[in-house]
Amino acid sequence: MSKFLHSKFKSLEPYDTSEELESMNGYIRLNTNESPFMPSPLAIKYAYESAKGLNYYSDPDCRLLAEKLSSMLNIKPSQIVFGNGSDEILNFIFMGLCEKGAAFPDITYSFYKILAKFHGVNYKLIPLKNFRIAPDDYKNLQARTIFIANPNAPTGLALKLDEIEKIIISNPDSLIIIDEAYIDFADSLSAIKFIHEYNNIIITRTFSKSRSLAGGRLGFCVTCEEIANDLRDIKNTITPYNINAMTQAAGLGSLEDDDYYKENINLIRTVRESTKINLRKMGFEVTDSETNFLFTRHERLTGQEIFTHLKQNGIMIRYFESLPEFNRITIGTSEQMQKLLNCLAEIV
Ligand code: PMP
Secondary structure: OOOOOOHHHOOOOOOOOHHHHHHOOOOEEOOOOOOOOOOOHHHHHHHHHHHHHOOOOOOOOOHHHHHHHHHHHOOOHHHEEEEOOHHHHHHHHHHHOOOOOEEEEEOOOOHHHHHHHHOOOOEEEEEOEOOEOOHHHOOOOOOOEEEEEOOOOOOOOOOOHHHHHHHHHOOOOOOEEEEOOOHHHOOOOOHHHHHHOOOOEEEEEEOOOOOOOHHHOOEEEEEOHHHHHHHHHHHHHHOOOOOOHHHHHHHHHHHHOHHHHHHHHHHHHHHHHHHHHHHHHOOEEEOOOOOOEEEEEEOOOOHHHHHHHHHHOOEEOEEOOOOOOEEEEEOOOHHHHHHHHHHHHHHO
16 A cells, blocks of 8 residues: 555455456356357447547447437436446446435345445445345335345346335335346346336446446446436546447447347356256255356355366356355356356266
């Protein structure tokens, strides 16, 4: 730590990226919930063509993307705000829309706690019940901003729309964030339709998972115009050109090639279900994930033993120090998952 670092940053707890960096060294990467499939050819073509215009700043409002998305989602373009990944949208929300504190499940996406601490937002953790978010526990939250990942991570389990609505209705003074990073892989439905009924909700989405653009860094949120304007003001104050031109172009190409993604999503869902069945046969407890990953616990082996064995064999999955019995395994191609199963058969 240098003597120049502001004292308020002396106890920073940054997101640990060491394992992700290591997985880039030739491992089968089943640890960061990326798509195993490349972006659509149209996304790549548009990104390539847009590179010729990189001498100009990118469109701060991502207008082409906003128009295309608004017609797909049946909302106004002004109700959409884009982020450098949905993580950036979450950052804007913690920065500007959590004055009364935050509340989120324990366990959930680890970034909520990291951002809350960074922005000095007081937060309340609400324990899961049997791995599930219990809507009845989300009451009397005194106007805290509530973060619900749906489906939740790393459990992979989703709430139904009536359960989400229950949380919205019981918290009229709160802003409710529904993080739908994985909704495209789910049977459960998106809460986007509630945008037309409630003005205290924000739905966040990402192009990183189902649209194979994790490296492009593109996310967005949908909300009422008033909140969208607040978020745009925050964005335009600190990072007006937050989405680079190549990423905007790739995002547009991906939206225009929707069938390509629907096919990939179906493949991932099919491989997820067959992998789940095979893991259960091997003595794993596996939740009924609605995402592109599985949350597993073996009857005899620890999460670390499984992680280490796979790593030694060139496969990287996720192990959480805070959840030592568990692993999170991203769904890759069927060939990759077969390798995973063969390798697991050696130790179980
Ligand atoms: N929400 C959840 C629940 C996630 O798991 C992730 C990915 N780690 C994100 C948001 C952020 O994804 P991105 O910034 O790539 O859009």
